[in-house]
Amino acid sequence: xxxxxxxxxxxxxxxxxxxxxxxxxxxxxxxxxxxxxxxxxxxxxxxxxxxxxxxxxxxxxxxxxxxxxxxxxxxxxxxxxxxxxxxxxxxxxxxxxxxxxxxxxxxxxxxxxxxxxxxxxxxxxxxxxxxxxxxxxxxxxxxxxxxxxxxxxxxxxxxxxxxxxxxxxxxxxxxxxxxxxxxxxxxxxxxxxxxxxxxxxxxxxxxxxxxxxxxxxxxxxxxxxxxxxxxxxxxxxxxxxxxxxxxxxxxxxxxxxxxxxxxxxxxxxxxxxxxxxxxxxxxxxxxxxxxxxxxxxxxxxxxxxxxxxxxxxxxxxxxxxxxxxxxxxxxxxxxxxxxxxxxxxxxxxxxxxxxxxxxxxxxxxxxxxxxxxxxxxxx
Amino acid sequence: xxxxxxxxxxxxxxxxxxxxxxxxxxxxxxxxxxxxxxxxxxxxxxxxxxxxxxxxxxxxxxxxxxxxxxxxxxxxxxxxxxxxxxxxxxxxxxxxxxxxxxxxxxxxxxxxxxxxxxxxxxxxxxxxxxxxxxxxxxxxxxxxxxxxxxxxxxxxxxxxxxxxxxxxxxxxxxxxxxxxxxxxxxxxxxxxxxxxxxxxxxxxxxxxxxxxxxxxxxxxxxxxxxxxxxxxxxxxxxxxxxxxxxxxxxxxxxxxxxxxxxxxxxxxxxxxxxxxxxxxxxxxxxxxxxxxxxxxxxxxxxxxxxxxxxxxxxxxxxxxxxxxxxxxxxxxxxxxxxxxxxxxxxxxxxxxxxxxxxxxxxxxxxxxxxxxxxxxxxxxxxxxxxxxxxxxxxxxxxxxxxxxxxxxxxxxxxxxxxxxxxxxxxxxxxxxxxxxxxxxxxxxxxxxxxxxxxxxxxxxxxxxxxxxxxxxxxxxxxxxxxxxxxxxxxxxxxxxxxxxxxxxxxxxxxxxxxxxxxxxxxxxxxxxxxxxxxxxxxxxxxxxxxxxxxxxxxxxxxxxxxxxxxxxxxxxxxxxxxxxxxxxxxxxxxxxxxxxxxxx
Numbered sequence: 001x002x003x004x005x006x007x008x009x010x011x012x013x014x015x016x017x018x019x020x021x022x023x024x025x026x027x028x029x030x031x032x033x034x035x036x037x038x039x040x041x042x043x044x045x046x047x048x049x050x051x052x053x054x055x056x057x058x059x060x061x062x063x064x065x066x067x068x069x070x071x072x073x074x075x076x077x078x079x080x081x082x083x084x085x086x087x088x089x090x091x092x093x094x095x096x097x098x099x100x101x102x103x104x105x106x107x108x109x110x111x112x113x114x115x116x117x118x119x120x121x122x123x124x125x126x127x128x129x130x131x132x133x134x135x136x137x138x139x140x141x142x143x144x145x146x147x148x149x150x151x152x153x154x155x156x157x158x159x160x161x162x163x164x165x166x167x168x169x170x171x172x173x174x175x176x177x178x179x180x181x182x183x184x185x186x187x188x189x190x191x192x193x194x195x196x197x198x199x200x201x202x203x204x205x206x207x208x209x210x211x212x213x214x215x216x217x218x219x220x221x222x223x224x225x226x227x228x229x230x231x232x233x234x235x236x237x238x239x240x241x242x243x244x245x246x247x248x249x250x251x252x253x254x255x256x257x258x259x260x261x262x263x264x265x266x267x268x269x270x271x272x273x274x275x276x277x278x279x280x281x282x283x284x285x286x287x288x289x290x291x292x293x294x295x296x297x298x299x300x301x302x303x304x305x306x307x308x309x310x311x312x313x314x315x316x317x318x319x320x321x322x323x324x325x326x327x328x329x330x331x332x333x334x335x336x337x338x339x340x341x342x343x344x345x346x347x348x349x350x351x352x353x354x355x356x357x358x359x360x361x362x363x364x365x366x367x368x369x370x371x372x373x374x375x376x377x378x379x
Numbered sequence: 380x381x382x383x384x385x386x387x388x389x390x391x392x393x394x395x396x397x398x399x400x401x402x403x404x405x406x407x408x409x410x411x412x413x414x415x416x417x418x419x420x421x422x423x424x425x426x427x428x429x430x431x432x433x434x435x436x437x438x439x440x441x442x443x444x445x446x447x448x449x450x451x452x453x454x455x456x457x458x459x460x461x462x463x464x465x466x467x468x469x470x471x472x473x474x475x476x477x478x479x480x481x482x483x484x485x486x487x488x489x490x491x492x493x494x495x496x497x498x499x500x501x502x503x504x505x506x507x508x509x510x511x512x513x514x515x516x517x518x519x520x521x522x523x524x525x526x527x528x529x530x531x532x533x534x535x536x537x538x539x540x541x542x543x544x545x546x547x548x549x550x551x552x553x554x555x556x557x558x559x560x561x562x563x564x565x566x567x568x569x570x571x572x573x574x575x576x577x578x579x580x581x582x583x584x585x586x587x588x589x590x591x592x593x594x595x596x597x598x599x600x601x602x603x604x605x606x607x608x609x610x611x612x613x614x615x616x617x618x619x620x621x622x623x624x625x626x627x628x629x630x631x632x633x634x635x636x637x638x639x640x641x642x643x644x645x646x647x648x649x650x651x652x653x654x655x656x657x658x659x660x661x662x663x664x665x666x667x668x669x670x671x672x673x674x675x676x677x678x679x680x681x682x683x684x685x686x687x688x689x690x691x692x693x694x695x696x697x698x699x700x701x702x703x704x705x706x707x708x709x710x711x712x713x714x715x716x717x718x719x720x721x722x723x724x725x726x727x728x729x730x731x732x733x734x735x736x737x738x739x740x741x742x743x744x745x746x747x748x749x750x751x752x753x754x755x756x757x758x759x760x761x762x763x764x765x766x767x768x769x770x771x772x773x774x775x776x777x778x779x780x781x782x783x784x785x786x787x788x789x790x791x792x793x794x795x796x797x798x799x800x801x802x803x804x805x806x807x808x809x810x811x812x813x814x815x816x817x818x819x820x821x822x823x824x825x826x827x828x829x830x831x832x833x834x835x836x837x838x839x840x841x842x843x844x845x846x847x848x849x850x851x852x853x854x855x856x857x858x859x860x861x862x863x864x865x866x867x868x869x870x871x872x873x874x875x876x877x878x879x880x881x882x883x884x885x886x887x888x889x890x891x892x893x894x895x896x897x898x899x900x901x902x903x904x905x906x907x908x909x910x911x912x913x914x915x916x917x918x919x920x921x922x923x924x925x926x927x928x929x930x931x932x933x934x935x936x937x938x939x940x941x942x943x944x945x946x947x948x949x950x951x952x953x954x955x956x957x958x959x960x961x962x963x964x965x966x967x968x969x970x971x972x973x974x975x976x977x978x979x
Contacts, residue, residue: 061939190935190936193934193935214930238935254940257942262940268940270942275943314946350907367933368933369932370932370933371948372907372932374934374949375949375952378950
């Protein structure tokens with residue numbers, strides 16, 4: 001069986017107690033739909049019960065998976081074990097909002113083999129948490145973090161956001177130092193981006209809030225990089241830092257353009273040369289599963305070889321070690337320099353990327369202008 | 380059995396934009412059963428998309444209706460549509476020359492506008508019978524009595540028997556048709572005389588070639604006949620004649636007094652010039668019909684493909700547009716900044732915008748259009764006189780004896796309360812006050828002599844904004860006059876971008892230069908390094924701004940496995956980049972070139 005390629009699995013739980021002010025992810029505060037949704041989700045998962053490919057990573061994300069009660073959480077994970085061939089040392093992540101964490105839930109997760117938690121802290125500052133519209137405070141986060149550790153979770157990611165209205169680089173540095181003291185194995189550090197349709201976007205539009213200026217924002221980013229690297233974290237993707245060996249294998253699947261299946265509303269899958277995604281709305285998703293006449297997917301895109309090469313580049317370059325020239329050659333049977341020589345030379349000249357014997361990757365300057373780099377690999 | 384000449388009526392509609400010309404035309408077509416409601420796309424006479432969107436007519440069209448009048452007889456009515464914009468004044472005059480009468484449509488809520496006034500005077504010059512029609516009487520704000528008074532006092536036409544209608548509601552349509560029959564004279568030309576037919580429009584058809592839209596004044600025209608264009612002497616063999624009902628339908632003959640089309644294997648619309656006279660090659664008329672003018676482009680701009688590879692595509696597109704638009708002029712030109720492109724000549728700014736839009740929309744060409752320019756007459760110190768339509772070709776200041784620029788007489792109609800701000804605007808635009816005439820206690824006509832350059836810059840926008848849209852403008856070329864002008868160059872990152880150079884009056888050079896560098900600072904996106912933007916006269920810098928270096932452009936978020944979303948974001952950015960042109964190290968978006976002229 002070893003010649004069958006392995007696979008990653010993503011499960012989407014599109015529910016939250018309340019929508020955060022910056023969030024444009026696929027999630028809704030309609031908890032009365034949870035039961036119907038899970039039935040449909042289990043139904044979708046069971047369709048794949050004959051899948052022979054071993055599963056190397058699982059990721060339950062959202063929304064907030066931990067809005068589910070212990071019983072529901074157990075049922076969900078149990079369904080996964082019953083239907084998929086999960087390898088022994090698979091990475092199994094569940095996202096959690098501190099406010100929805102209880103000892104009981106943590107115990108269920110631990111017992112069912114979840115080995116990585118991803119906690120949404122976002123900012124180590126109660127005032128700024130309010131600005132973001134988060135439902136928890138710093139204390140609740142600390143409590144959840146320590147309980148998880150006590151109950152045996154050693155691999156924990158904490159999400160942070162910087163560039164929040166009212167945040168200064170000094171404040172952010174302090175937040176970061178507090179977090180480092182807790183020694184999480186992984187820290188995701190995102191620059192706040194205001195997406196259309198979010199509360200913060202509207203507030204910005206009518207001038208009610210002001211973001212830190214770009215110089216300050218970049219300063220925060222590079223402070224994080226310096227500080228975390230000093231503390232032994234590896235900066236391995238634009239927004240991600242990990243203790244050696246604790247890099248998120250699931251997300252790396254995306255960045256390396258390896259295959260994955262997504263289940264649940266709006267979940268994306270990538271198999272062979274097909275990218276497809278489920279219906280985004282909860283009702284539409286449920287309907288799409290039970291009703292044979294309805295359209296099953298929001299989008300289906302067949303990638304040609306150019307698109308595959310393009311994706312390999314702009315996804316792969318997110319990782320700081322860059323894309324491997326050998327890997328490119330073995331995947332596409334072509335030399336990377338033969339396909340993208342102009343782009344590579346130009347970007348090197350601009351100081352945005354480096355090239356060595358093995359790989360091509362972003363420079364420190366390139367980290368600030370990654371889109372300019374990615375763009376060059378798009379038609 | 381053809382309808383005899385005494386029962387033919389040829390007429391047009393004179394109206395300001397939005398005063399309801401197209402709606403009235405639709406109602407007339409409907410009432411006479413020329414076209415059913417179902418067939419009617421909204422406003423059938425305006426055929427081009429752009430026209431429909433802008434609510435204006437660019438090309439004249441014609442349509443033939445059969446109307447059974449109250450006297451029990453059938454009449455043949457030809458409605459000739461006229462373009463509704465000042466850029467197309469000459470076309471209007473030719474359409475009018477093809478008619479014996481005109482419906483003067485005035486909005487009962489708005490009153491007469493400058494354009495209407497100008498066209499009415501044109502119609503009076505052509506001895507047209509004018510029937511005043513007051514439209515939109517169904518609206519609560521209608522004040523028909525005041526509008527009648529305006530018609531009498533401003534135009535000097537009796538308005539007692541003006542028709543009160545609502546084209547939208549279909550009120551008074553029959554009365555309009557009866558008035559056309561009773562008040563407009565029938566055509567008079569004799570069928571026995573040698574052929575004289577006036578070309579009032581033309582259309583290019585890929586199968587039939589250039590089709591001339593004509594009004595036969597005398598004689599007749601039929602297939603098999605050899606015709607001669609009186610302005611060029613070229614001859615063609617007629618293969619088809621026909622009428623508009625409203626689509627083209629062939630007939631056996633077009634007789635004196637009739638309106639229709641002529642197909643004669645004419646390869647180029649340049650041979651069917653608007654205003655030209657068609658005669659019989661074997662029995663030619665002594666004299667052509669009066670009033671023929673060759674269309675002269677007044678406004679020039681460079682058009683360059685954003686992607687150099689599109690040069691051929693742009694050339695072909697311009698050639699195709701020219702097939703249908705004899706007034707469009709173009710010749711190849713090279714710019715140090717923009718590469719290979721074309722110098723194009725237009726009747727006016729609107730004409731230019733229309734061509735630009737059609738090239739982008741219908742031919743999918745990404746283009747950069749330079750700031751429009753007029754044609755300058757330059758007397759050089761060596762005594763030679765040159766005409767320059769491109770700032771790039773301006774001689775060195777030391778070699779210029781003097782410069783002359785084209786002037787127009789502008790006629791502006793506006794409510795009295797805005798006279799102050801508008802006079803200020805005109806003065807600011809170097810206008811020379813000529814005359815002010817009260818239409819009534821609420822409205823006036825201002826007449827100014829003004830450089831055309833100022834008009835094409837942003838005069839109309841400013842006029843609209845200073846009068847809350849209540850002013851209307853008409854202008855006419857009056858001649859060349861000496862002016863104290865200079866050329867301002869724009870330097871981006873130390874290099875002159877020739878396409879951004881402009882000509883300006885010396886008194887305004889600093890102000891305009893400031894405006895432009897500030898505007899460019901806004902529209903040129905920040906790049907990886909700091910970019911100075913400077914304006915210079917000769918070697919002297921007169922304004923400067925710096926564009927700070929870009930600090931970040933990075934998508935931090937992951938969006939899970941949603942690669943498509945990331946890709947779309949990047950594609951959008953890339954699209955923006957594609958619309959930019961590389962100048963040395965700097966990328967300049969196309970909008971920058973247009974923004975140089977559009978400023979508040």
